[in-house]
Amino acid sequence: xGNEAAPLLEMRNVSKEFFGNKVLSDINFTMKKGEVIxxxxxxxxxxxxxxxxxxxxxxxxxxxxxxxxxxIDGQKVIFNTPFDAINxxxxxxxxxxxxxxxxxxxxxxxxxxEPQKHHFLSEIFGERLNLLDRPxxxxxxxxxxxxxxxxxxPDMMINQMPVGHKQFTEIARELSxxxxxxxxxxxxxxxxxEHEAEALLAAIKRLSEQGIAIIxxxxxxxxxxxxxxxxxxxxxxxxxxDVPAGETNVAQIAKWMVGRDVKSDADESREKAAHLLKEEGxxxxxxxxxLWVDMPGxxxxxxxxxxxxxxxxxxGGLAGQGKLGIPNGVMGLYPAGGHVVFNGKEIxxxxxxxxxxxxxxxxxxxxxxxxxxxxxxxxxxxxFPAMQIHxxxxxxxxxxxxxxxxxxxxANVTKKxxxxxxxxxxxTKQDAKELSGGNQQKVCLAKAFALEPKFLFVSEPTxxxxxxxxxxVLQSLKKFNRxxxxxxxxxxxxxxxxxxxxxxxxxxxxxxxxGILPATAPSExxxxxxxxxxxxxxxxx
Amino acid sequence: MTKIxxxxxxxxxxxxxxxxxxxxxxxxxxxxxCIPLSGYSAGYLIGEIITRIARNSFLIxxxxxxxxxxxxxxxxxxxxxMAGEIGLILVSDWKVVGIPGVVLAMIISIPISVxxxxxxxxxxxxxxGREMVTSYIISYFISGVYQLIVLYAMGPIxxxxxxxxxxxxxxxxxxxxxLLSMRQCLDNLLAIRIGSVRIPVVPFLIIAxxxxxxxxxxxxxxxxxxxxxxxxxxxxRAAGIKVEETRIMxxxxxxxxxxxxxxxxxxxxxxxNTYNSHTQIGMFCIAALxxxxxxxxxxxxxxxxxxxILFHLMFIVAPKAGMNLIGQAQLGEYFRVFVSYxxxxxxxxxxxxxxxxxxxxxxxxxxxxxxxxx
Numbered sequence: 001x002g003n004e005a006a007p008l009l010e011m012r013n014v015s016k017e018f019f020g021n022k023v024l025s026d027i028n029f030t031m032k033k034g035e036v037i038x039x040x041x042x043x044x045x046x047x048x049x050x051x052x053x054x055x056x057x058x059x060x061x062x063x064x065x066x067x068x069x070x071x072i073d074g075q076k077v078i079f080n081t082p083f084d085a086i087n088x089x090x091x092x093x094x095x096x097x098x099x100x101x102x103x104x105x106x107x108x109x110x111x112x113x114e115p116q117k118h119h120f121l122s123e124i125f126g127e128r129l130n131l132l133d134r135p136x137x138x139x140x141x142x143x144x145x146x147x148x149x150x151x152x153x154p155d156m157m158i159n160q161m162p163v164g165h166k167q168f169t170e171i172a173r174e175l176s177x178x179x180x181x182x183x184x185x186x187x188x189x190x191x192x193x194e195h196e197a198e199a200l201l202a203a204i205k206r207l208s209e210q211g212i213a214i215i216x217x218x219x220x221x222x223x224x225x226x227x228x229x230x231x232x233x234x235x236x237x238x239x240x241x242d243v244p245a246g247e248t249n250v251a252q253i254a255k256w257m258v259g260r261d262v263k264s265d266a267d268e269s270r271e272k273a274a275h276l277l278k279e280e281g282x283x284x285x286x287x288x289x290x291l292w293v294d295m296p297g298x299x300x301x302x303x304x305x306x307x308x309x310x311x312x313x314x315x316g317g318l319a320g321q322g323k324l325g326i327p328n329g330v331m332g333l334y335p336a337g338g339h340v341v342f343n344g345k346e347i348x349x350x351x352x353x354x355x356x357x358x359x360x361x362x363x364x365x366x367x368x369x370x371x372x373x374x375x376x377x378x379x380x381x382x383x384f385p386a387m388q389i390h391x392x393x394x395x396x397x398x399x400x401x402x403x404x405x406x407x408x409x410x411a412n413v414t415k416k417x418x419x420x421x422x423x424x425x426x427x428t429k430q431d432a433k434e435l436s437g438g439n440q441q442k443v444c445l446a447k448a449f450a451l452e453p454k455f456l457f458v459s460e461p462t463x464x465x466x467x468x469x470x471x472x473v474l475q476s477l478k479k480f481n482r483x484x485x486x487x488x489x490x491x492x493x494x495x496x497x498x499x500x501x502x503x504x505x506x507x508x509x510x511x512x513x514x515g516i517l518p519a520t521a522p523s524e525x526x527x528x529x530x531x532x533x534x535x536x537x538x539x540x541x
Numbered sequence: 542m543t544k545i546x547x548x549x550x551x552x553x554x555x556x557x558x559x560x561x562x563x564x565x566x567x568x569x570x571x572x573x574x575c576i577p578l579s580g581y582s583a584g585y586l587i588g589e590i591i592t593r594i595a596r597n598s599f600l601i602x603x604x605x606x607x608x609x610x611x612x613x614x615x616x617x618x619x620x621x622x623m624a625g626e627i628g629l630i631l632v633s634d635w636k637v638v639g640i641p642g643v644v645l646a647m648i649i650s651i652p653i654s655v656x657x658x659x660x661x662x663x664x665x666x667x668x669x670g671r672e673m674v675t676s677y678i679i680s681y682f683i684s685g686v687y688q689l690i691v692l693y694a695m696g697p698i699x700x701x702x703x704x705x706x707x708x709x710x711x712x713x714x715x716x717x718x719x720l721l722s723m724r725q726c727l728d729n730l731l732a733i734r735i736g737s738v739r740i741p742v743v744p745f746l747i748i749a750x751x752x753x754x755x756x757x758x759x760x761x762x763x764x765x766x767x768x769x770x771x772x773x774x775x776x777x778r779a780a781g782i783k784v785e786e787t788r789i790m791x792x793x794x795x796x797x798x799x800x801x802x803x804x805x806x807x808x809x810x811x812x813x814n815t816y817n818s819h820t821q822i823g824m825f826c827i828a829a830l831x832x833x834x835x836x837x838x839x840x841x842x843x844x845x846x847x848x849x850i851l852f853h854l855m856f857i858v859a860p861k862a863g864m865n866l867i868g869q870a871q872l873g874e875y876f877r878v879f880v881s882y883x884x885x886x887x888x889x890x891x892x893x894x895x896x897x898x899x900x901x902x903x904x905x906x907x908x909x910x911x912x913x914x915x
Binding site: 082083098099100101102103107111112113114116122127128129130131132290292293294299300301302335336337 | 757760761762763765766768769772773775776777779780781782790900901903904907908910911
């Protein structure tokens with residue numbers, strides 16, 4: 001291993017831009033043999049991008065490479081593909097399982113690296129007709145499983161395994177690669193039960209004793225304190241803290257993660273508090289009980305939530321914890337179960353039409369897929385749902401036998417919302433696909449406004465739009481709520497924007513509500529809820 | 542798992558069997574009803590079935606490998622059938638008779654099949670997820686090319702010496718090519734008789750060898766790669782398996798085997814319908830495989846033989862049963878086409894509904910978890 005004094009891995013001034021948008025800057029850290037580093041940060045803090053650079057993922061090169069140097073054993077390395085990184089001894093376990101469901105653990109561990117036996121036909125027709133050496137495969141996979149120190153059946157099919165065993169299989173695969181020295185674990189415990197997570201943590205410790213360095217990404221902060229030697233906290237593309245795990249605690253890390261104390265606008269918070277006070281007496285308009293939603297990647301397990309009449313309720317949480325599943329489940333876009341009562345009436349789940357008939361509206365996070373008719377004009381996009389559901393903008397002819405489209409009314413209403421939301425377009429007959437992302441988002445809002453709903457779900461309204469448009473979208477939502485008295489539930493990954501816009505904010509972690517706080521609560525409290533500390537725990541610490 | 546199974550009642554097991562194998566069971570029922578109505582003797586039926594197993598199995602086995610590679614039912618096997626036909630036409634013209642003729646026809650079909658299979662595989666790689674409909678249309682497209690070659694190029698460009706093969710106008714091949722010189726030469730070689738039943742030993746041996754090769758192939762690196770690609774292309778790619786190349790290989794192998802299968806099929810028939818023989822062969826083979834209990838993503842050698850037996854048993858008995866019942870023999874022929882399409886439709890629908898059922902299962906699991914948590 002050449003130079004013993006040099007650290008195993010070092011990053012020097014690493015930075016990365018996506019199309020002029022700086023997502024990482026000035027990343028410096030070093031890592032020794034057998035060291036366990038905990039990497040934490042909110043979504044979008046740059047953790048994934050950093051790991052992609054280290055693992056040589058194609059997307060990095062395709063978007064113009066990165067700045068700074070990555071050194072292994074003191075030597076500068078450049079990984080063009082993940083295979084280069086693997087050859088250098090880096091193993092990565094991704095968040096999504098990368099396993100073949102109908103294969104056994106052994107077959108997955110040695111996927112495409114199976115030991116083979118030559119015979120005369122493969123001499124003629126080439127290597128790929130070699131037979132697999134099953135006994136040797138079993139031996140190697142058992143060795144890898146043993147190294148990890150967990151109990152999994154090497155002959156069990158992946159699709160019959162509990163989630164934890166799948167995770168172990170993936171780690172065993174990285175270990176079975178010769179010379180794996182650095183292991184990146186991207187939120188390995190997110191899907192595990194507590195018991196499984198403990199076994200994994202024990203395995204991490206064992207691996208570190210064997211000299212394997214581990215980068216451990218997780219949102220469960222107490223895990224970091226248990227197994228890690230060093231903690232790196234990232235925020236907005238920077239490493240804001242690099243401290244030994246022994247010198248910090250959960251509350252501190254959570255605070256570093258969410259960071260910047262909001263400039264408390266005294267007037268605004270007073271206005272908010274007053275509004276909140278006013279709303280507290282208000283009746284519950286929607287009551288969600290024991291909701292589950294099967295939305296891939298955003299599973300909701302057991303959510304019970306009351307929404308008060310006329311308030312703006314924020315729903316926040318880290319990606320993949322289930323916050324997006326709530327509106328999608330209630331509105332019937334993904335299979336769901338449980339009870340939703342709106343205005344005293346039970347809403348039937350899994351039936352979008354019924355929700356719309358009950359004057360609920362939904363602005364989807366998937367604006368190109370669900371939100372817009374991309375090949376149609378603005379007028380159509382804004383007026384179509386209202387026409388379809390409430391028979392607005394229709395002129396009755398022949399005593400209601402034939403319904404005629406009222407183009408003039410459609411043009412008028414479109415004009416009204418174009419002005420109100422400052423949608424930048426050449427005219428109201430422009431195709432929706434020609435607009436920029438921010439303006440498309442505004443059209444989605446206008447569409448929902450035109451329905452004149454009593455209740456509005458808005459999902460990720462500011463995702464992927466620029467700062468100016470963001471402020472306007474949030475403002476118009478607020479205005480819509482305050483002036484028309486419409487109850488709004490807004491789902492967003494950005495805590496700050498929820499705190500600015502909403503009256504109360506519910507945080508979802510692991511498919512359940514981990515707590516509801518007034519928007520004026522300090523941000524570290526929200527941070528603790530996000531990483532899965534229940535409200536009472538948070539106040540204790 | 543085993544504990545749950547043993548406590549399951551017999552009724553539940555039966556229900557499960559019916560639920561998992563509706564198509565084969567339906568055919569068993571049809572056959573059970575039709576056999577006594579047809580009035581055929583057991584010896585006759587067994588003899589017929591044995592002939593048809595020898596004739597068709599090879600073709601159907603050629604479908605197994607693309608299914609393993611996750612490319613669904615390979616309607617493109619017609620391409621191989623055409624390659625086999627071209628081989629047979631040339632061999633008849635060259636007057637190579639008997640077994641050497643059959644072997645030579647197979648050898649000629651290999652390069653043509655490889656080329657067509659490579660082309661088909663390339664196109665299917667551009668249409669991932671829609672392999673079946675794409676391969677179905679490709680088979681029509683290549684059928685047009687085949688007609689062009691056989692109708693116009695054979696004679697002027699590809700020399701055909703014997704006028705018995707050529708259309709009266711001087712070029713192009715006649716509608717039927719007589720394969721008398723090769724007729725059943727494989728079947729009769731070393732054939733043995735048990736009672737009234739003749740057993741064609743050599744085709745059975747060939748089929749047995751092919752089955753062995755398919756089983757062996759699953760154990761090779763290439764076979765393992767195909768299974769991986771078939772289950773999850775992206776995971777396979779991330780592990781460094783050459784996904785596209787592997788898929789093309791599976792189609793090439795299937796096409797080459799289909800070419801051999803067609804030669805075996807036609808030497809048994811004894812005549813080649815130049816412009817029709819291949820058109821429905823793909824569909825009948827696929828229908829037979831599905832009748833045997835295979836699905837779009839899963840098929841075994843057992844499905845092949847069960848399918849041949851049930852599918853052809855029905856074809857033998859249905860016309861006679863129809864004749865005896867309502868005095869119309871056409872019923873059988875009508876059934877043949879109607880049932881083939883129906884079976885394929887049912888299989889495709891079931892494949893989709895099974896996927897959907899698997900999806901709704903995760904929902905049920907979530908509801909269950911809530912109960913446990915409570």
